[in-house]
Amino acid sequence: MRAAQSPEAERSTRMTQAISHLDLLEAESIHIFREAAAQFRKPVLLYSIGKDSTVLLHLARKAFWPGKLPFPLLHIDTRWKFRDMIEFRDKTARDFDLDLIVHTNEDGAAKGINPIDYAPSVYTDVMKTVPLKQALDKYAFDAAFGGARRDEEASRAKERVFSFRAEGHRWDPRRQRPEMWRLLNGRLGAGETVRVFPLSNWTERDVWRYILREKLDVVPLYFAAERPTIIRNGQLLMKDDDRLTLKPGEELVNRRVRFRTLGCYPLTAAVESDAADIESVVAETLGARTSERQGRLIDHDQAGAMEKKKQEGYF
Amino acid sequence: MTAHSNALPKSKAKAAKAPLKVVSDETSTASSTAVDLSKIAPELSGMLRILTCGSVDDGKSTLIGRLLWDATDLYDDQRETIERGKKVDGGNPDFSLLMDGLVAEREQGITIDIAWRYFDTATRRFVVIDSPGHEQYTRNMASGASHADVAILLIDARHGIKKQTRRHAAILDLVGVKRVILVANKMDLVDWSESAFRKIEADFETFSWRFGFWEVTSIPAAAVSGDNVARRSETMPWYTGPTLLEHLEALPSRVTEPTGPFRFPVQTVLRDSRNDFRGLAGTVSGGSVRVGETVVDALSKRSAKVLRIATMSGDLEQASQGQAVAIQLDTDIDVARGAVLSKADARPVTARVLEARLVWLSETPYDPRGSYLLRTATDLTPVSNLKIRALLDLETLETHPADACSTNDIALADIALGRPAAIDTFGDAPETGSFMLVDAITGASIAGGVVSVAKAEAAAADENTFLLTRSMLARGLNSDLRDKAQSEAEFRRRANEVALILRAAGVNVAIESADDYSI
Secondary structure, three states: OOOOOOHHHHHHHHHHOOOOHHHHHHHHHHHHHHHHHHHOOOEEEEOOOOHHHHHHHHHHHHHHOOOOOOOOEEEEOOOOEOHHHHHHHHHHHHHOOOOEEEEOOHHHHHOOOOOOOOOHHHHHHHHHHHHHHHHHHHHOOOEEEOOOOOOOOHHHOOOOOEEEEEHHHEOOHHHOOOOOOOOOOOOOOOOOEEEEOOOOOOOHHHHHHHHHHOOOOOOHHHOOEEEEEEEEOOEEEEOOOOOOOOOOOOOOEEEEEEOOOOOEHHHEOEEEOOOOOHHHHHHHHHOOOOOHHHHEHHHHOOOOHHHHHHHHOOO | OOOOOOOOOOOHHHHHHOOOOHHHHHHHHHOOOOOOHHHHOOOOOEEEEEEEEOOHHHOHHHHHHHHHHHHOOOOHHHHHHHHHOOEEHHHEEOHHHHHOOOHHHHHHOOOOOOEEEEEEOOOEEEEEEEOOOOHHHHHHHHHHHOOOOEEEEEEEOOOOOOHHHHHHHHHHHHHOOOEEEEEEEOHHHHOOOHHHHHHHHHHHHHHHOOOOOOEEEEEEOEOOOOEOOOEOOOOOOOOOOOOHHHHHHHOOOOOOOOOOOOEEEEEEEEEEHHHOEEEEEEEOOEOEEEOOOEEEEOOOOOEEEEEEEEOOOOOEOEEEOOOEEEEEEOOOOOOOOOOEEEEOOEOOEEEEEEEEEEEEOOOOOOOOOOOEEEEOOOOEEEEEEEEEEEEEEOOOOEEEEOOOOOOOOEEEEEEEEEEEEEEOOOOOOHHHOEEEEEEOOOOOEEEEEEEEEEEOOOOOOOOOOEEEOHHHHHOOOOOOOOOHHHHHHHHHHHHHHHHHHHHHOOOOEEEOOHHHHHO
8 A cells, every 4th residue: 555645645535535423423432431431440331122222232342342341231120121122131141241230129029010000100210210229339330331312302412421420329410510522520529420321422313323334133122023912092012921911992913013112011112013124124213203202101101201210310 | 472363354445545434335245135225324424513602582592493494304293393383473483492402401400501402414414512602601602612513603683793702702712613603693684784794794803813713604594584594595695605504514524634643542451361462442532543653652752663453343554533443552562541642753742731721610619729630631630739820801802810710710720730641732632632620529520621831841849849759659558569560550540649638738749750750
């Protein structure tokens, strides 16, 4: 190859050089991962098995390649996740030789707190928020990576990349630090911990584009298939096991459906679709006319729901 | 020891031309059932971060809302919300609702806030950074502007350039925004008058020349009706320049022009014992570097050749500004986090004394006896002395001597560091010439700063400064650290903590540098 270019030639190369926005986003996320791993004593990656977590994990592996991930993964298992999700989680941990921690609020599970009989806000608090705090405290993690994006919801549009939590994991607006340039200040005050969001500047479409580009495996539930479903409160729900019982008037029907987001199966609405492979899903998503959170029942529970959950420590 | 194999076959020519697109370039040839990415999910060819400055009264939310409505990929539920909402002037929808969301945060008492929005046109990602523009929000605007590639300065055509405009321009300049778009809005309310527009343009020039802007573009517009936003105005035939959208799509994308000298702040060291790999992980913050070139660590003055530029998607021949890579050197020169690699002929300063401009972000005012740390790209250095010299009046652009500083102030400051750090002036290399001032006790981000002068020598020898040396700590706290090469980073870390405690007790402390030690 040529040794050195003239300044003019070099300049023209630079001007025409095409750098896609995904390359820029990827580089930024890798930078955030490395910065957090270097600044915090004991970080953990919150792994929720869905597409955002898949991208998050892939970026983490890139950030520390060819080394091993310098932190474990934590999955908060409510015991109500789709069976396909759990299978995918365990296979991922095996394939990439990951250190996976699974934590459940055993007390809540013993009391039978479930997403069918309890209000979403109660269920989320007992089976998601509480065990997350339990696990962070038990292992003394001072930083937790999450897949939240600023485009998800209005209250997240202002979220920082390093989001600070006071003692008790409380999100206190006054503790949030201004972030300037690419500088990330992770020096913790007494009792503070931090949530780190490497996907802050990604959109839902970017996540799918990237999964396609990097040929990443995702949970099969994202692809259309015949699945046993019922209609409840105007939403399509999949009957993943016998714990979801039919109410009078409800009928179990096999429909060709897929999911735009994944969570606890009684709280996750399906959409009717024929998109059975990654290409069709991406094509359908890129052409989608409604934002993804319409399919997440938890957000419709009460006005300003997400804001309130965040203050309580929900991710 | 230096042998290695590449994970992916590489094309040198391709790497040189488009080093960031390794995977997607190879997708089409990799398999016969390859997805036509360009059809299903075309990657956008660029990204632009746009800061909007101006108050609600100037029609800021309406302008951006209108732009998004006319030119981008809004979802149906977002469009319905707007169409169902109340109508404003002449039956137009209220486009400002698209930028809404800052109302709730005032109720929550959030003090520093920037809202981020993401929109795609056919070719480009636009990131809109929205921050309040009033005087009491200088710090919000400064932190928002520090992320921006271009700023839209919105002027109400009826009122022309105001003091606020001058203040906004000064903040943009301070944090390094190089491109400005002056939008004269509400032209319908001044009868689409060319002279009103020209006056705004000329008034801006009377003071903007003194700033370091590369480009100022003025556009007459009416956001409510969409004139010159995404649609060329028919009522202002005298204007022949671009519409706002045309201009935003034509501006260079984020990081397509590697600028300045090569800088590589080392974030962390990656190891792979199976392959005897020791790589320095980081993001190129300026210029570029190629395999085979010699790089030098500014602090230790040791140099080595770049043996390999590694990423999980394949090795690169060259790494440019904005790329996150791992650099393997041909000899182990023991650099660690905090080091800045450069080329030998254009190094950062091994600085002990800085002159800087600060935006005071904290609600806690400057405390001459406070304990501060300087967070630069990847280093955290104790500040042995922070002295406020003057405050900048953003409206007159004059400086006034001062020794106090509080929220929203722009201050000129002298900073003495407890040990040397690799630092540039902001004009030469923005990413290694900017910093956050951190409260050592609470960890809070106190001020953002840009370096105007970086000097190697310590300030006039201060007899009251206590020098913390390796030999002093070797007997007690550091008795477990033996070999120098391996323990330098740990010595620094511990010495920093000791220095903090001493400073909190009122003792001026400096920490022995690696240079001092080797002498």
